[in-house]
Amino acid sequence: MSRKRRRLLWLGAALFALGSASALGLSALNDTLVFFYSPSEMETKHLQPGQIVRIGGLVEKGSLATSAEGQVSFRVTDLRRTIPVIYRGVLPDLFREGQGVVAQGSLGGDGVFTATQVLAKHDEKYMPPEVAAALKKSGRWQEGAEAAQ
C-alpha cells in the first residue's frame, strides 16, 4: 500500500467514526431533547400526556405544602399563569418561595405537573436564564425581580 492510499484509508476511518458519531448524536438529540416552557406557554402547547418537559418560573409565595408521605406540592408562576406541581423527594437547598425554579417532569390530564427533578441554583442571587426570559415574555420582569426579593 502506498503512503497516500494508507493515509486515505485512515482518513476514511476517521470520517466514518466522526460521521457515525454525529449521526448517533443527532438522532439521539431528537429523542432526548427536553423543551423548556413557561407556565403561559404550557397552556398554548398541547403536550402529549407523559411528554417530559421543563417548566420554569417563580415559586408562588405561600404555595409550598408537604404531605405526610413526604410529597411536596407548590405552584410555579410567571405571574400570569400558574401551574401546580407535585414532587416526591428532598427539595434542593436553594429552593425558596418567591424565587426562581426549574422543574422537569410531565403534565398530567388533571393539569397537575408531576416533577421528577427540581432544580434551583448554587447561587441564590442567580436567576435561571430561562426563568428570567419567561418573566420577560410575560411582561412581568420588573415585578418578578421584586417578588424574588
Place this chain on the structure above:
Amino acid sequence: MIAELGLYALILAALVSLLQGTVPLIGAARRRLAWMVFADHAALVQLALVALAFGCLVAVFVTSDFSVRLVAANSHSLNPMLYKIAGAWGNHEGSLLLWVLILAVFGAAVACFGNGLPATLKARVLAVQGLIGLGFHAFMLTTSNPFARLDPAPLDGNELNPLLQDPGLAFHPPMLYLGYVGLSVSYAFAVAALIEGRVDPAWARWVRPWTLAAWTALTAGIALGSWWSYYELGWGGWWFWDPVENASFMPWLMATALLHSATVVEKRDALKSWTILLAIIAFGLSLMGTFLVRSGVLTSVHAFASDPSRGLFVLMLLTIGIGGALVLFAIRAPALAGGGLFQPISREGALLLNNILLSSAAATVFLGTLYPLFLDIAGGGTVSVGPPYYQSTFVPIMVPLIVAAAAGPFLGWKRGDLLGAMQRLWLAALAAFVALLLTLWLRGIAIGPAIGMGLAAWLGCATLVEWAERVKLLRASARESLRRARNLPRAAYGMSLAHLGLAVLIAGVTASSAWKEERVLRMKAGDSTEIAGQVITLQSVDPVVGPNYTAMQAHFVTRRGADLEPQRRSYWVQGTTTTEAAIRSNGVADLYAVIGEGNGAEGWVVRLYHQPLVPWIWAGALLMVMGGLLSLADRRLRVVVPRRTAAAETARA
C-alpha cells in the same frame, strides 16, 4: 496598601508578558541569541511578579480586609482559615489570578529546565506562553480586577458560598487549572513547532511529560469535583452531564488522545501533524470551557455569577488563540515531513484508533453541550440535553475504545499480529465472558450493565496479563520475574495502572448507574426502614453548632451497628442551607443518607441511597492519577535526560 501592591505587580506582569511575547519571537526569527535568552529572564520575572500578586491576594483574604471588594463578597471573619485562603480562588477574579500564576510557574519551569531545547524552539515556546499570559492579564485587568476596592468598606464580608466550604472543593479548582494550563504548554510547544516548521522525536519527548502532567492534574481535578458533588449536593449522583462538567471533560478526552498520539511521535516519528492539531484543539477546548463557565450562556447547576462582557473577552481570546493557531497549522502542516510507516494492525494503528474514538466521543459531548445554545440562537426554543442523550451517544463509542485499549498493548510497533494478540488475550476474553454471565445471572436480564461489567473484566484482566507477560510471571523463576518487574520502566507501570484504573472505574460507573436504590420517605425518631436488605433506624435529630453555621443532625443506625450522621446546615451569614450527606462505605457499596426539612412532630424528609461500587469510581480515578504520576517519574521523561541527549545531539551536529 497590600491590595495596591498586588495590582501594581499585576500591571508590571502584564507589561513583562508583552515583552516576553514579542522580543524572543523577533530574536528567533533574526537569530539573535540575546533576544532569545531574554525569554528566560522574562519568564522568571513574570513568575516573581504574579506570585507577589497572588501572595497579596491571599494576604488580604487571610487578614479579612473587607475594603477589597472581592474579600467582602467571598469571605467572612468567621470563616475557618482554610476557607479564607480557599476563598482567594473560589471566585471568578481570584481563580483567574490562580490561572495566570500556574501559567507563570510552568513558563518558569520551561525556562529553567529547558536548556536542552534548541534555542529558537525554547524562545518561541516561551513567547507563545507570554502571549497567552498577556491575553489573560488583559482579561483580568480590564474586566475582573481582583484588587478593586470597596468604599465604604463593610464591617464584615458576605462569606464564601457555603457549598464551596468543603475540603474537596478547596482543592478542586487548583487541580483543574493545573490541567487546563498544562495543556497551554502543549499548545505553546505545538505553535512553536509550527513556527519552526519541524517536529522531531525530541519535540515529542518534551511535549509528552507536559501533557502527562496536565492529564494527571485534570483527572484528579475532575474526580475531586465529581466526589464533591456526590457528597455535598446530596442528590446521590456523581456526574450529571452538566455543561460545566462537560467543559472539563472535553479537554480531558482530548488530552487523553494527545497523550497517546505523542507516544507515537516519540517512538515512531509518525502522526506529527495530527498530534499538533490535537494539542491545539485540547487547549482550545479548555479555553472554551472557561468561556462556557464564565459567560453564563448555558444553564448549568454550577452557574457562576456571570457577566456577558467577560464571556465576550474569552470568546475573543479563543478566536485569536485557536483561530490563529489553526491558520498557522493550515499553512505549515503540509510541510511537516511524514515519519515512519505502519500497517493498520499495529501499535500505532491501535493508538490512532484510540485517537479517532476519543475525538468522536469528544465531538458527541461537544454537540450535546452546545446544541441548546445553537438552537436558542436559531430561535428554536429553549431546550436542555440530559443524560439520556449521552447514554445513547457517548457510551456506545466507549465500547470499541475499551475493546481496543485492552488489545493495543499486545500489538507490536509497525506491524502487529492480531491473531497472536487474540490468542494471548484468551484469559481476558474468558474473564469478560464470566463477568457478563455472572451479571446476567445475579442481576437479571439487562444487556447494558452486563456488557459494562464484561468490558471492565476484559480490560482489567488484559492489563494484568500484559504485565505478567512482561515480567514472565510463572514462565521464569520467581527471582527472574522479580528482577524483570523491578527493571520494567516506570512508564510501563504507569500505563498498566491507568488502564487498570479505567477498568475499575468502568465497573463502578456501570454498577452505580444500573443498580442504585433510592428511598424517599418521612421518618420520625425511632422509625425504621429498609433499603437493599439493610434495616436502618432514625434514632434522633439534634441541633449542632459549627464555626459559622447551625445544623440539624440526624443519627441513623443500621442493624449492623454503623452510624450515619447527615446534617442540614444553615449558614448564618448568607442564610443558605446546605446538605451534608452521610456516607458509610464498605468498599463495595455506599450507604448514603440525607436529611431534608421537617420537625419533631411530623417527622423529617429522609432520602436514603444504596450505591453499589461507587467507591470503585474514586479508586479507579486514584489509580489513573497514580499511573500518571508514576509515568511522570520515569527516568526517560525526566527533564534532565532529554537535556543531556539533546545537548549531545547538538554537539554532534
